[in-house]
Amino acid sequence: MVNKWYNIAADLPISLPPPKDPDEGDSRIALLTKILPSALIDQEFSAERWIPIPEEVREAYARVGRPTPYRRAEGLERRLGLKVHIYYKFEGALPVGSHKLNTALAQAYYAKADGAEEIATETGAGQWGMAASLAAALFGLKATVFMTRSSYNSKRQRVVFMKTYGATVYPSPSEVTETGKKFYRPDHPGSLGIAISEAVEYTLRGEKRKYLPGSVLEFVLIHQSVIGLEAVQQMPEEPDYVVGCVGGGSNFGGFAFPMIGMRLRGEGFERTKFLAAESAAAPKLTKGEYKYDFPDAVGVLPLIKMYTLGHDFVPPAVHAAGLRYHGAAPSLSVLRRLGLVDAVAYTQEEVFEAAVAFARSEGIIPAPESSHAIRAALDLAKRLPPGSVIAFNLSGHGLLDVDAYEKAHVA
Ligand SMILES: Cc1ncc(COP(=O)(O)O)c(C=O)c1O
Numbered sequence: 199m200v201n202k203w204y205n206i207a208a209d210l211p212i213s214l215p216p217p218k219d220p221d222e223g224d225s226r227i228a229l230l231t232k233i234l235p236s237a238l239i240d241q242e243f244s245a246e247r248w249i250p251i252p253e254e255v256r257e258a259y260a261r262v263g264r265p266t267p268y269r270r271a272e273g274l275e276r277r278l279g280l281k282v283h284i285y286y287k288f289e290g291a292l293p294v295g296s297h298k299l300n301t302a303l304a305q306a307y308y309a310k311a312d313g314a315e316e317i318a319t320e321t322g323a324g325q326w327g328m329a330a331s332l333a334a335a336l337f338g339l340k341a342t343v344f345m346t347r348s349s350y351n352s353k354r355q356r357v358v359f360m361k362t363y364g365a366t367v368y369p370s371p372s373e374v375t376e377t378g379k380k381f382y383r384p385d386h387p388g389s390l391g392i393a394i395s396e397a398v399e400y401t402l403r404g405e406k407r408k409y410l411p412g413s414v415l416e417f418v419l420i421h422q423s424v425i426g427l428e429a430v431q432q433m434p435e436e437p438d439y440v441v442g443c444v445g446g447g448s449n450f451g452g453f454a455f456p457m458i459g460m461r462l463r464g465e466g467f468e469r470t471k472f473l474a475a476e477s478a479a480a481p482k483l484t485k486g487e488y489k490y491d492f493p494d495a496v497g498v499l500p501l502i503k504m505y506t507l508g509h510d511f512v513p514p515a516v517h518a519a520g521l522r523y524h525g526a527a528p529s530l531s532v533l534r535r536l537g538l539v540d541a542v543a544y545t546q547e548e549v550f551e552a553a554v555a556f557a558r559s560e561g562i563i564p565a566p567e568s569s570h571a572i573r574a575a576l577d578l579a580k581r582l583p584p585g586s587v588i589a590f591n592l593s594g595h596g597l598l599d600v601d602a603y604e605k606a607h608v609a
Pocket residue numbers: 296297325326412413414443444445446447448449450519520521565567568593594595
């Protein structure tokens with residue numbers, strides 16, 4: 199079991215631009231300090247390479263099934279007659295079905311260590327809400343989740359999941375916060391921006407509450423490094439290409455950064471290339487601008503420097519809801535800018551064929567988000583020389599997304 203997380207800020211050739219306040223308005227950094235557990239603020243600004251994983255978090259990782267499997271996709275190679283070796287790390291093996299639990303457990307632990315009795319967060323399609331709900335349950339905390347109302351109505355199974363773990367789930371806009379009341383009407387679809395504002399306001403209004411963010415902030419990527427650190431130990435051969443999908447960048451960073459760090463320190467992975475697969479619906483790494491922007495649509499959180507499509511960018515609805523995010527984490531953005539990470543964008547039509555081929559040969563129905571990584575891996579497989587090695591992160595399974603497969607007319 200891995201006992202330290204990895205922080206790529208220590209190895210970047212340039213220093214990581216820190217979060218900052220906008221020129222006008224209240225200090226967002228002061229707000230962040232109030233709503234987050236203090237250890238997470240320290241981690242956000244830390245340049246330490248290794249951060250010890252608290253014993254209780256390591257125990258929780260073991261209880262939910264870490265280390266997750268790292269497997270060769272021999273069925274897929276055979277089915278498609280590929281002459282390359284394809285490996286995948288399977289984060290869908292966790293009980294909530296995605297990597298999101300890796301940071302949720304860490305954040306819930308730190309919330310409890312700070313004396314919190316309740317955590318609050320927002321969720322879009324529900325993967326993050328499920329992870330936060332289970333983490334709260336395992337650490338004996340109450341969980342309150344503001345879920346965009348359109349998803350609350352359409353993703354009922356995820357609501358039931360969260361409630362089974364004991365969470366209170368409000369469709370957002372709700373009538374329990376002032377922000378929610380401003381927007382509230384029974385048929386309002388909601389947005390992640392409104393849901394974040396509601397969760398932040400709810401956290402501030404109560405005693406012993408902490409707010410948990412699901413991606414994009416550096417400490418989230420630090421916690422996710424457990425994926426890549428395990429993979430490095432599990433790999434029978436060093437990959438020529440390492441691939442992951444990108445929403446805010448946490449599963450990609452978690453998988454790839456420990457290897458990029460070894461490369462930057464001259465300890466291996468010298469010839470490995472790193473490829474981020476994003477959704478053409480939110481193409482920040484391929485079409486965004488590199489600048490300071492708000493990580494949330496309303497601008498309640500501090501500015502971070504990243505590739506962004508603008509915090510008011512509204513991506514079209516796609517099945518891979520977890521990739522509908524306007525920006526990419528600061529460290530991933532720096533690596534992209536330095537040319538150490540390449541990026542490709544796919545439409546949802548382009549990824550389902552790859553997802554189906556994977557399901558029929560490996561048995562796992564992949565999450566629509568993760569299917570972007572599968573598609574990118576298969577495109578590489580066609581053009582790389584025989585014997586090449588490709589490793590991708592299968593960030594989640596798609597068992598609660600089978601309706602997307604039906605709507606995409608592949609099932
Ligand atoms: C299965 C899965 N993969 C990927 C993502 C994208 O997020 P991130 O880029 O932070 O890993 C999500 C987000 O909800 C997800 O649920």
